[in-house]
Amino acid sequence: MSGSDELLNNYLVVGALLFTLGAVGFLTRRNLIVMFLCAELMLQGVSLTLVGFSGYHGTWGGQVMSIFSLSLAAAEAGIALALFVVLFRRGHSLDVSIWQDLREEDQPPVEDDHSTDVTVPEPVWPHLAPAGHLPDHTPPAGRYPQTPVGVNAEGAGAHG
Amino acid sequence: MGAHLPLTLAAPILAASRLGTLLANSQVQFALRVLALLAPAFVGLFLMLPRGGRRGSVLARALGGALITGSLALLVTVPLPALGAAVAGSQATILWSLPDTLTCYTFHALALVSVASAVLMITSRNPVYSALWFALVLLGNSGLYLLQRAEFLAAATIIVYAGAIVVTFLFVIMLAQPNGAAAYDRQSREALMVSLTGLLLGGVLLGAIHQVMVGEGRGAVAGKVARPSAVVVANVADTQSATVRVTPETHVRGLGKTLFLDHVVGVEITGVLLLAAVVGAMMIAGHRIEESHVRK
Numbered sequence A: 001m002s003g004s005d006e007l008l009n010n011y012l013v014v015g016a017l018l019f020t021l022g023a024v025g026f027l028t029r030r031n032l033i034v035m036f037l038c039a040e041l042m043l044q045g046v047s048l049t050l051v052g053f054s055g056y057h058g059t060w061g062g063q064v065m066s067i068f069s070l071s072l073a074a075a076e077a078g079i080a081l082a083l084f085v086v087l088f089r090r091g092h093s094l095d096v097s098i099w100q101d102l103r104e105e106d107q108p109p110v111e112d113d114h115s116t117d118v119t120v121p122e123p124v125w126p127h128l129a130p131a132g133h134l135p136d137h138t139p140p141a142g143r144y145p146q147t148p149v150g151v152n153a154e155g156a157g158a159h160g
Numbered sequence B: 001m002g003a004h005l006p007l008t009l010a011a012p013i014l015a016a017s018r019l020g021t022l023l024a025n026s027q028v029q030f031a032l033r034v035l036a037l038l039a040p041a042f043v044g045l046f047l048m049l050p051r052g053g054r055r056g057s058v059l060a061r062a063l064g065g066a067l068i069t070g071s072l073a074l075l076v077t078v079p080l081p082a083l084g085a086a087v088a089g090s091q092a093t094i095l096w097s098l099p100d101t102l103t104c105y106t107f108h109a110l111a112l113v114s115v116a117s118a119v120l121m122i123t124s125r126n127p128v129y130s131a132l133w134f135a136l137v138l139l140g141n142s143g144l145y146l147l148q149r150a151e152f153l154a155a156a157t158i159i160v161y162a163g164a165i166v167v168t169f170l171f172v173i174m175l176a177q178p179n180g181a182a183a184y185d186r187q188s189r190e191a192l193m194v195s196l197t198g199l200l201l202g203g204v205l206l207g208a209i210h211q212v213m214v215g216e217g218r219g220a221v222a223g224k225v226a227r228p229s230a231v232v233v234a235n236v237a238d239t240q241s242a243t244v245r246v247t248p249e250t251h252v253r254g255l256g257k258t259l260f261l262d263h264v265v266g267v268e269i270t271g272v273l274l275l276a277a278v279v280g281a282m283m284i285a286g287h288r289i290e291e292s293h294v295r296k
Helices: A005-028 A032-057 A061-091 A096-102 A153-159 B002-024 B026-048 B058-077 B101-123 B127-147 B151-176 B191-215 B220-224 B230-235 B248-262 B264-285
Strands: none
Touching: A005 A032, A005 B026, A005 B101, A005 B127, A005 B191, A032 A061, A032 B101, A032 B127, A032 B151, A061 A096, A061 B151, A061 B248, A061 B264, B002 B026, B026 B058, B026 B101, B026 B191, B058 B101, B101 B127, B127 B151, B151 B248, B248 B264
């Protein structure tokens, strides 16, 4: 099993497919978070390639590289998600298009096609049907004093 | 201007003859065959990408899924000759069948899980679903790591990626998009051009892999790539003897040895990087924004 050409070829092909799918998603999606997930997908494709080579040669190098890329991805995700939170607080949207004034001066603006815009319906939250009477919340008289002990009119007046 | 007129008339004929010689070129034929295998997948991807509208795309999504499945089936079934057919038997499918039946089925099932989840991840209209499909990609990839006896990496992928990173994604999505869907999630930018780009990128990658693995014969990669150093090999086993397997005891021990002896500087630097990332994330996200800087 170790060092077989067949397995190496298949790992390279699947890694290439994952990388391509990640690239397509990164280029075409508009949500910042989905774009970042697509970048992670590209990392996964590369990681699969590294592990395939590691198994083919019977050495640890590819796995070590994969572990490094894993920790890099974790650091990257932390920073990127913090940035997304800040960007969302400023722009109230995760759309990348609203940040396009950061582009170079000579670049034309990206015009998004609004002809097929759909209004996203408000989510319908489940509501509970009333069941029975609202219970009486007033505490039973005599057991708990209505006014706390020790606080009386003159005390409140002195503090006020 | 008049002198240019015959040239203009001759241009289509010239172009046609040039196209003929181009098509007769074996390299172009090889490229076209690879692209033809992949083309249905990217047509399907184009159909599946969100392009506005709410309901009408169910049929398009189903058709796209069928096309992608068909293209993946083509990758497994259709044999493709490599360039320079001097090597005997240099004709193979893009995804080979493995000699061990159980490994073959396991690999193809896991690869199908990974690729199909990746397709659904980049085409789903709700970022929460995207994150969950990404978790499924990670599970498929972990299975593929296990198949290469990278147990530690498989466990680390599930714990770090699926357990921590995807969950953090879900937190941020729920923080930023409590309603789940937004109008910009239902559109994709330049879907046609991007699908073509993906077709070209995938064709180049798969064609290059196929050419190296098939066209240059078995063991070509092993012959070309420099052998690993003797120290590393001594830790494992002889790489060429396929019968020797790394047992689980030596596995993580060997990985740890390599990681903390040969790559100890890298480990330290990664640790510093993670610390810096944590501090940086707190600095960035914990900063309160002045009201005047808020847009809209």
